[in-house]
Amino acid sequence: MGKRIGMEIALAAAEAAALCRPDVIAAYPITPNTHVPEHLSDIVAEGRLDAEYICVESEHSAISACCGASGTGARAFTATSSQGLLFMQEILPIVPSLRLPVVMVIANRAVSGPINVWNDHSDIMYQRDTGWVSLFAANGQETVDMVIQAFKIGEHRDVMLPVNINIDGFQLTHVVEPIFMPDQEEVDRFLPTYKPFAQLHPDKPISMGALGAPDIFNEAMCAKNDALVRSKKVILDVWKEWEKEFGRKYEPIESYKTEGAETLIVTMGSMGETAEIAVDELRKDGMPLGLLKIKLWRPFPFEELRKAVKGAKALAVMDRAVSCGGPGGPVFAELRSALYDEPKKPKTLNFIIGLGGRDIVVEDFIQMAKKTAASKKVKPEDAYEIYGARE
């Protein structure tokens, strides 16, 4: 049986990764993910984990090393943030294209400029179309659980895709939380040794990353996209198994007090926990308010979302990234797209909040929920606002 410990979430993420017995870790420290690779480096140096820890000179090298290592059949792990993730961009779409199940923790941080080391979701949003499975954790426990689940999901023969676990920088990474840490035996039981579909080995030479001319590229992309879409089934199965083994339930979209709710707040990441308190307070005042927390970002759970918003009259959709010159935040765009063909659609308002570490407090959610509930007609030009920006 694992035990309940108080631990900084970044360290807990590293401990969880170590429990998965990765063969290769290649990471470059960048705020706020630094403690993840730093702690893993300690774990390897102390001899607690038999892994190759590669001190790379950049994030581009980190993901390249993980990609290559995974190609040889090794279990590979990395972590990064913000500019580091953007520096990986060139390699990020290649990893899923090669169907290599690298696992990465992303301590989400704003992308410069102005230079900013604090949290928002802009880093992952620039990378959302690369083909990785993308999970969003709301707290330390989910971080630990999702790191372990990620290897199982990614390595499944029906998936064979890399997985990233998004945790809010500072709001999660640097917070000490009570966490149930599974023990080695439990993780070993849940996560068997990685058996790759194919591996680079001199005894049986194969090629990964060959040229894909126009006569095959279309088909290759079709197959890649299909693999990501179909991974949802495995994700749901793994989450069911996790619930059975560890007693904690995971869903693509978690509902909080949605019974009879006319207005729903939609969040992703750690802000969901603050929004819960706002829902509690407004429910006390008799307002029919509920909350949806998105945990699975890619593949996007369209079906689950449509089901979750049924009966709601208005949605207050929270985004922590701006799609400059676009239709609002990325979550909002996905959500509206999911609802476009529905015969009965709720009104949808988009609040872009908490950019670059701007604090979001309970009172903010109360204000946004009230504004959403009171809004009559939403004109396209009023569909989104960057909430809290000083006039």
Place this chain on the structure above:
Amino acid sequence: MTQKRWPEGWRDVTPGCMVLEAGSAVEYHTGSWRAKKPIWDNSKCIKCGVCYMFCPEGCITEDQEGFFVANLEYCKGCGICTHECWPKAIVMVNEED
């Protein structure tokens, strides 16, 4: 030099487009890319083998007399052999000529 259209459909694509057999590039007949082909004038050839060494496709071989010849199933017509051949024994001629 017709190419076999493989894979037929996207479901036939191997995971990650991996090529699971070594040396399979030999099945890819790149000769169809060619607009010009190299022609050797063996009276000028000094059998130095520079063309053989520089050919990026590896499609030039030595014949029994020590002269060189390109396998037109694979020669892309890049002209590097002609450029490197200092006795000027190789010329590139249009495919249709």
